[in-house]
Amino acid sequence: MYRTTPPVIRREDYRPAEFLIDQADLRFELDAGQTLVEAELSLRRNPAAPRGDGDLHLDGEQLELLDLTLDGRRLPPAEYRVDEHALVVRRVPDRFRLRTRVQIHPSANTALEGLYVSGDMLCTQCEAEGFRRITYFLDRPDVMSRYRVTLVADPARYPVLLSNGNPAGTEELADGRRLARWDDPFPKPSYLFAVVAGDLALVEDRFVTASGREIPLRIFVEPGNRDKCDHAMRSLKAAMRWDETRYGREYDLDLFMIVAVSHFNMGAMENKGLNVFNDKFVLARPDTATDADFAHIEGVVAHEYFHNWTGNRITCRDWFQLSLKEGFTVYRDQEFSADQGSRGVKRIEDVRLLRSRQFPEDAGPMAHPVRPDSYIEINNFYTATVYEKGAELVRMQAGLLGPERFRKGTDLYFERFDGQAVTTDDFVACMEQAGGLDLTQFRRWYAQAGTPVLECADHYDADAGTYTLEIRQHTPATPGQADKQPLHIPFAVGLLDAQGRDLPLRLAGESAASEPTAAGVCTRMLELRAPVERFTFVGLAARPVPSLLRGFSAPVRLRYPYSDADLTFLMAHDSDGFNRWDAAQTLAQRLLLRMVEEEALSVPDSFVEAFRQALKEAPVDASADTQADPALLAEVLTLPSEGYLADQMDCVDVDGIHRARETLAATLGALLREDLLAVYERHWQPGAEAGDYDLSPAAAGRRALRNCVLGYLGQAPDAGIVALAQRQFDTANNMTDVIAALRVLLEMPVDVAGDAGERALAAFYRRWSQEQLVLDKWFALQAQSSRPDTLARVKGLMKHPQFSLANPNRVRALIGAFASGNPLRFHAEDGAGYGFLADRILELDPLNPQIAARLLHPMTRWRRYDPGRQALMQRQLERILEVDGLSSDVYEVVSRSLGKDEG
Template identity: 70%
Template structure:
């Protein structure tokens, strides 16, 4: 908690550590109330660092120091100083062994950083700076050491004791305790340390690597969850094989372990050899988890496994380089998901997330570069900019280099920097060295915040047979960066003829036309003009195919052009994007004018898509889904909350009424047959069926409502059950209450399923939404100590129920701030993330601005705040 204004930490102030740690020996005597931690560190002065005053400063928080000794000599109080943030020893040798003993209290650790209690188990979360809550240490990512860890605990209460590396010794002690010693042969930073102790069971399997080594695979869960691990294990084995084939990366230890915990601030953590997961990204059965859950598990399992090389074997020099590991690993998990599923649908999903979350972040007071220049609290930089835009930056480099050069570049990166803590500059230099390309200008993607906007104008000259594209890039000012320089932008395009056929993208000056298809153009100046030749008809351009750069595009395409692209473009992403733009334009027009006509050709295009028997069901479901009210609000200069909601309901109702017969046909044609299957085809079929049902129910169609009730009662998979429950809850009334009661009775013992029950009520845009949410805070199954439960209720309401959260009386704002202030003393990370819906208060009408600002000022004036919350609020009000 802060009493004075916290001071920022700056990238420019980075200095190598004065000391390095070669070997770490840890002994934990584990107990929820009082855990004793003995540490033995082999330290030496760093020859690459500037010599200081001879003292050593170690990080440490919430530790009770019992003993401290150097080379066996116990220090007197005059030889060291302890404060709230660490331990300072006044004079130390150039090489020595430091021994400390501290006491910590896991059961009191509600922040879920360091060692804490989750249910009946003990576990750790050390990224970013949680290790300093375990023992005194140089808790920074550029200090890498080998670890040997001994865990001692009651044999009955904690029969399973896990840590990083390989187990090397097990001993039963006479006092009813036992110990297990783990040795990790690979140097790692402290943030990758982990331990778990509990009464757990393991689902086991094995994997044979490309070189013939057999790896033991274990997923540890509480006993009642053993039947929900099959999908996670299959996902892990797929990810291991894919990483060998795509990036040439083989696993290195003899054992790979995953542990599912119910109390976790994030999704998962890639600790070396011992991944600790939020249980929502491990546990799944068809009757307890939706298609979205199955997809999320597959993706997150892969992401954390891929970190073994992109984050563990090679890690960050400092936390400003966070995207070095996260951006690259997100890119890798996106490519994995695209290869094992539908590439077009995966790209749509990723871009939807980017546009809904990262673009607004880039346009708001919390905007920051992919490689930030400063921070107050590093936990606040686990953002969509660092992760998702960081992945786009890697994707652009892959596009500019081409597949072969990019593979050479990543091979060089792994070979050159294995075992090192490095920077984004080191990564880009490998791209340059492997390809011979100069990426100096491209580095601006790491250095400049903001989303570039491309203005693209076209002109066809029938006489000359030319088509000219004039492209201009502009990037708006962001906090601390009023002037923006041109980015290096890969722009992929295609041209379509009158019959939808691909045309060559033939640039003036080239001797021969290329093959028809996609062409990559490179933008390096503020303005470019590309003249395309050899065209006997005006083409329809397919711009930014595959979303080749994280930019906004303003072009001069007509609605007719977009309907043509929606029907004919071979690029699945651009088919979806054309449809989204049509939806968006119509919804914004209806927001401005409720009497704006809904064009017949729009409804006709919708109908043609529904009737296309050859359509990819998954892609069709994406194309026919309207953009969310939250996304549309980002497209308005001043957000019209109520107008957007009305327009969304109006268009949805119109589609449901006008296309009733087609929607019913799609619903019945997509009916589930046989057992649940998680495959791209089956997921797409369920998505399209439930989309058709949603249009019917929201149009208050009698048959649609009957089908919805029947689906809820009869469905055997959670995807269909939740789709029906969501629609019934939106409608309200006796049927909704009966369904909610039945669902709760059925799943009262399943925490992750109950999260869905809370969330579906929080998201329903009913007039009583806030009253219901506030009542649910007092429900016996609600717990503010469980981040998943808080997110399911409070975060769902404030982020997804836009019309009720932004109610004109400001009650939603007061509710959210009340929750933030209650949570901040216990869990600052969670509290700070809850605040994000208030950050862009300047985008709303004057009265809502006043109400939101008042609540933000209430936070700032409330007394002691965590640095996490202080940083978010102070930037929002700046």
């Protein structure tokens, strides 16, 4: 097993850096095989840190030290020490200049941290601790330095040379190489450093700031991809304008750049002035990218740009504060996307992601607070808890303060901490001061893991005309946190009358004249603080139907004894789009879980009729924008996923969930065939040219509704439905419709569709074999298939010439899609899926530990399954843990999953 248990890093052990680096002058002589990096650092002792042993400890990994001087004097070996993690210079003065010269090997860097090769280019990824693979440095976020960078390379191989900040000139050297200088005037931590070198195509535009400055905007891509950058550029300009309008934040450098790379462990990186992106979040044309891809590009481009202020100008004191930048910035990109499209649909998408990824994380062995207390490997804490739950914490504060006071709070935050590395407590303190609120209890959200459960009960007093709501809060125990304290929870409530109309709300003790409900306020933001809270509403002539947790005002699990009739009523009438969708989800979830328990249970007529009524709300023609929102309707009509249903069960019934969901979908497809066909045909627009593709929210919503309907029809197919799906596949002018049709054809029974699915799959490959991002979709569709031979097909695809373990996108598209996106086949009773994943983890770990660790997550909740599957998963996890030399990334995930290490 792992011979030396890696050390645990604890938040309570934080100490300020003993030294600071005011200026870093770096020179790179770039080459894929070996790159020389010369660093001259201006250091001084940190007056805010206690004096240590007088030695300078610099982080460094996989570096070959060639030269070392202090204040111009070459140091003899007796005055320094080098090991595999650090350079220690003994007895340094209080202020000095240190120069190092190291050699690194980018082409051998398969972990994709530090400087590495992607295709024909060189690029960097330094968050969280990659800079130490470039040169010796104080590689921690609270050491902020100014950087001057010189890049030298062969212009035939690397004609484009980029780094952070503003360009400071180029030269042609006597030996034929080219030199480029960059100067970043803003202090930044090392994790925000970036270098890119390659033969890149350029797409350029301009943005004029609110103060009248003209900023060149440049997107660099591999040759041949220039025609896929328009949407990313539009998204960038929209994000820049939105940040000025919503937060008063103007861009600060003279130039803003994005580079798209094909090999990247993450989605994108916010390096100051030079954002490096996974190319899947930049490149898009209607024929190569789906509506979801376009939406993701818009959100990720905005997210990384917003980091310029929430992450770069103000950064984290230490990595335990990661949500300071990520939670706030996710909230900002969510709000931006909501303003660009349908706010209700965006909220549904965000909550679905939270429930499918973060709630299970909170309920499993990897549970941790938004501000963790400890870690072994920080890369394992780029999680849904830090990002998505962290965003919910910011959203709750915005809800408690209201728009005006929240803006005052953010203005205060930017003013007070610009240029500093701070903590989540510093952020909350600004909200507290600007909002005039006591958020002492709210801070527990950052410190406690787990998803709170709210148990709601009510009572209507007809004689008094009062309605009392009782809410009990409880947070389950999580690893290392058995006892939980009550939280400060914003709880938005509405009440509906028998006709589905919102009722004005007035609490007992409030004056009708002075209370804002006199103006017709129909949603109240209640604040829960005690373990049990009671709220009594007055002036109600009849018992209302409660609409609870409107807009998902807090990341909690809600328990209230709604009847099926109540849920059907809310599904039809609730003015809150999120709660309307949630009612439909709960109604479907309730039925599906009953069908899991009772295989012979028939689908109630009332459920079918509720779906029929929802279909009748579809727009009457494809161009109608005045009818019901088709995107929201598509969400309402979509059944809960198998993963979400599994999360509702104490012991996951893998086969039962799949059977129940397929049965319900097939029943709806058969009984509502004519209704579904009518909606489909009204929204089918054959023959449109690709140039006519409409990316507006209304058009995307109509595609979403049409393809939702096609999915139901495909569950109960006949020759006519096969032909309909084939027609869409053959004639659609956009990838959204092509992929939807291909998925339906692949899942149809062979005795009905014959080889239509396989023929379509082969045609898709012939058409797109040279488009790598489209091929990812081809791999993923096969990995997610419910067919019995899926695992054998996945194993075969690993030998495909277009598959490579060195490409994280391809690994995620095949191995990740199978393990995380195909519960039926991954959790096959014989355990073959578990053995396959364990083999891949062990194969990947020496190459790219980050990706290996992230692929493990489907097995981390092994205790949720039946004894047979538990034993099979446990055996594979223990097999992984027994391997000598396991990375700290994988070790931490496996050991915590087995309960052998809780950090």
